[in-house]
Amino acid sequence: MADESLSPGDLFCYEDFLGELAVADEDDTYIDITRTYVGDPDSEDEYLTLLANREPHQGFNANETLVLDASFRTARLEAITWILRTRKNFGFHFHTAYLSMIYFDRFLSSRFIDRNYTRVVSLISVGCISLAAKMEEVRVPSLPQLQTEGVTFESTNVERVELGILSTLQWRMNYATPFAFLRYFIIKFSRQDSPPRETVSRTVQSILALMREIHLMSHRPSVIAAAATLVVLNNSLTRTTLETQMNSIAYPGFLNIEEVFQCYNLLQQLDVENLHTPRNVNSASRSNDIKRRRLQFDNDGPA
Numbered sequence: 001m002a003d004e005s006l007s008p009g010d011l012f013c014y015e016d017f018l019g020e021l022a023v024a025d026e027d028d029t030y031i032d033i034t035r036t037y038v039g040d041p042d043s044e045d046e047y048l049t050l051l052a053n054r055e056p057h058q059g060f061n062a063n064e065t066l067v068l069d070a071s072f073r074t075a076r077l078e079a080i081t082w083i084l085r086t087r088k089n090f091g092f093h094f095h096t097a098y099l100s101m102i103y104f105d106r107f108l109s110s111r112f113i114d115r116n117y118t119r120v121v122s123l124i125s126v127g128c129i130s131l132a133a134k135m136e137e138v139r140v141p142s143l144p145q146l147q148t149e150g151v152t153f154e155s156t157n158v159e160r161v162e163l164g165i166l167s168t169l170q171w172r173m174n175y176a177t178p179f180a181f182l183r184y185f186i187i188k189f190s191r192q193d194s195p196p197r198e199t200v201s202r203t204v205q206s207i208l209a210l211m212r213e214i215h216l217m218s219h220r221p222s223v224i225a226a227a228a229t230l231v232v233l234n235n236s237l238t239r240t241t242l243e244t245q246m247n248s249i250a251y252p253g254f255l256n257i258e259e260v261f262q263c264y265n266l267l268q269q270l271d272v273e274n275l276h277t278p279r280n281v282n283s284a285s286r287s288n289d290i291k292r293r294r295l296q297f298d299n300d301g302p303a
Contacts, residue, residue: 008288052222052254075121098177127161181225188249227263
């Protein structure tokens with residue numbers, strides 16, 4: 001990722017995003033990892049291997065990129081901030097918020113938006129979290145309930161966007177996220193059956209911080225979970241010591257050390273322990289191979 005200077009809009013949105021994480025105490029970002037896998041403990045390796053082997057077929061690690069000009073970069077960060085706030089307001093799982101951004105990134109990898117970034121991206125954000133909540137949550141708020149702040153949209157328009165997302169993703173909505181792998185890696189790498197709450201919370205924050213930096217389809221969820229756990233437990237590993245750490249737990253064969261180290265380096269650069277210090281907003285390179293179809297919305301504000 002190439003570094004770029006923060007524009008005023010970027011800085012405002014980035015600080016807003018950091019605020020969401022900074023005010024989150026340990027309880028806000030703590031998840032009960034014992035509930036992320038409820039099957040036979042002896043079958044956990046087999047289950048996670050099955051999940052991880054599906055990742056390439058779901059499009060992960062496909063070197064996809066998003067066109068992140070200044071306006072879109074700002075709008076995407078606003079979308080992430082709004083989705084995290086909505087997750088907290090309704091008590092959604094972190095998995096649901098992450099899944100929303102998978103839909104978001106996949107959708108916008110295939111669609112071209114040529115006007116009114118903020119409003120259109122806001123509409124897409126509502127559609128993404130609505131679909132993710134329907135996939136993962138027991139209680140799903142109505143579309144008017146979801147839109148508790150900022151711009152609101154008619155339910156019919158959100159439903160049209162939902163159909164557009166479903167069509168673009170070919171109705172493939174069941175994706176793995178890093179949270180499915182957290183229990184395994186935190187317990188393995190920490191060598192504690194009941195790891196400290198702080199370790200779990202900081203690992204969740206690492207994943208959320210990385211979410212704003214990358215196209216979520218460009219890194220496998222299993223790799224992100226392993227790298228986030230490692231950087232929280234020790235943020236000064238070299239390529240050699242990271243490999244030693246992974247070999248020490250007889251890590252699953254689905255993990256590639258180079259991929260984990262690349263993601264680990266990204267997390268090191270983010271310096272999650274010091275989120276109060278704004279960093280340069282990075283942009284992904286433009287890919288000429290991705291064909292983008294024009295996306296048009298009517299009845300939702302002026303062009």
